[in-house]
Amino acid sequence: MESSLVIRGWKLEVRVWCVVILASSLYFLTSSSLRAQNLEDYQQIAAEQNPGLQAKYKVFEAALERIPQANSLQDPTFSFGYFVSPVETRVGPQRARFSLTQMFPWFGTLKASGDVASLNAETQYQVFLDARNKLYYQVAAAYYPLYELDKWIVLESENAEILESYKTIATTKFENDQGTLVDVLRVDIMLKDALTNLEILKKKKQPLVTSFNKLLNREEHAEVVVTDSLMVTDLAINRDSLLANNPVLDELEIRLEASKKQEVLAEKQGLPKLGVGLDYVIVSERTDMSVPDNGQNALMPMVTVGIPIFRGKYKAAKKEAQLMQESYSLQKEDRINQLISGYEMADFDRIKQMELLQLYDAQIAETQQVLNLLLSAYGNSGTAFEDVLRTQQQLLKYKKMKATAMMDYHVAVARLNYLTAKKY
Known part of the structure; x- marks a missing residue:
């Protein structure tokens, strides 16, 4: 009779504890969703405040000022x-x-000089666009690890609370001669590990927040609100768009055109x-x-x-322009190869993370079923407590791996967006 009361009391304690966890989780999810800020908002702030990107735009503005210089007479x-x-x-x-x-100068020289300056300015604008797209990717790549860390902190905190309840149950059973001291010590060791891991995770957050804020050119301790839920979404990216409207390819194409104009200018200057x-x-x-x-x-x-009697310098200038044309053509070909290989790797990583997420969802569900059965068996017989602890840690591992896979999935998507120069 006494044993039955203890078991029923343990079951009631577990149920109460589950209700508390569920209520706390619902409150956390609700409050976080109300405060969460969109990643695109952070990317826009970075585009407006990042000094490196602003420097690229100043280079473009400076290149524009060379146009009237090139069009002017001596x-x-x-x-x-x-x-x-x-x-x-x-x-x-x-x-x-x-x-x-x-x-x-000879007829058409000033126009050729102005064309070269205009095209050079346009190349600097393409450099700016690529830097902006890369900054968007960097912001995303710094944002999603914060999501992973927040998830890990929540999971580790819940794990510590569950282990604390396990310790209480194991202690009660030991005091009532229904369990062993080994069970109490074993869960105590795991609880200490969980609490230490939790402290380490909390200390890890500030360096990640600092790196993220510096991309936005903000104070390092500025609050960063990260979404508490991410999903796998349909990715509307076509590989055909990989080589269309890509700032790096456009830059090299414009540089190629500018070198052709430079060749014309060299001929004009030799007149x-x-x-x-x-x-x-x-x-x-x-x-x-x-x-x-x-x-x-x-x-x-x-x-x-x-x-112009001394023709050597004019011939050399023309030859230089021709060699640069060949260089830009080769650079463009090399960049296309890099884009294609980078796209394939990023897309593979995206698909791999999708499959891992499906696997982890199945493993979490099955492991939870196993844990429920082990808990029921432990409540009835007081044995197999080590299996309960092992399964609990396995469940925690799968949940953490799911959070990491979700992070890696969205980082891969952000990489694909950068490679395809997706318009934000």
Whole structure:
């Protein structure tokens, strides 16, 4: 009779404990979902505040300022000369000379130079776009480990509470001569392990939060609210979009076009340059005799031609542009290979994590059934307590592995989004 009362009391304690855990879990889920912030919101904050990304955009803006520089003529040349010994002429001695000259490149040179500058600016914009997409991926890759850690903390905390209840039950049974001291010591050892693991997990959170906040250029202790639930979603990513509108490929294509324009510019720069100018000479009057136009200042228009005799530098500039065209073509081919292989690996990892999630769901369900049966057997006979503890830890392991697989799945999806340059 006494044994029956003890067993019934133990069952009632377990049921009460389950109700408490369920209520606590529901409260945690409700309060967390109300405070959870969307990952896309954090990515937008990072795009607006990350100094590295802002630096990329400043480079683009600086490249835009090179366009008017490339389209502009050379500054005119002004010179002044004073005759220490005046040069005598029929209308009087020359005292001083003013000269103004403007050189003009060959027809089409300025346009070619402007085209090169415009294309170079566009390449910097593509660099900025790729840096933004990479930053989005980095934010996601730092966000999902926080989800995993929160899940592990909750699981380890629940495990410690369950082990605490097991310890109480084992102690009660030992005191009533229905169990052994070994059971009490064994569960005590596992409880200490659980509490230590829980403390380590809590200490691990701050470094992860700091890394995440620094991507957003925020104070390292700023609160990061992570969603408490993730799901496997249908992924609308087509491999055909891998090579379409990819900033890195677009950058290399634009650089290739810019090098072609650079070749044209090198040819234009090897053509003669034309210049027009004006000389103005100050002439003093003659005092020794009277002549027509006495002291008349002289005005002389001039035409200048710059002859590119030394052709080596122009040939070298043209050859350099041609070699860069070949380089960009090879870089683009190499980047396409990297994108394809990276896509295949990321997609494989995504599919692998989906299959692992299905496996862990099945293992968790079956292990829970085994645990329930073992608990019932232990409540009736007071034996197989070691199996109860072992199964409890196995259940904890599967739940942790599920949380990790969910994290890895979403990181793989974020990687695919980066590789395919998904628009956010």
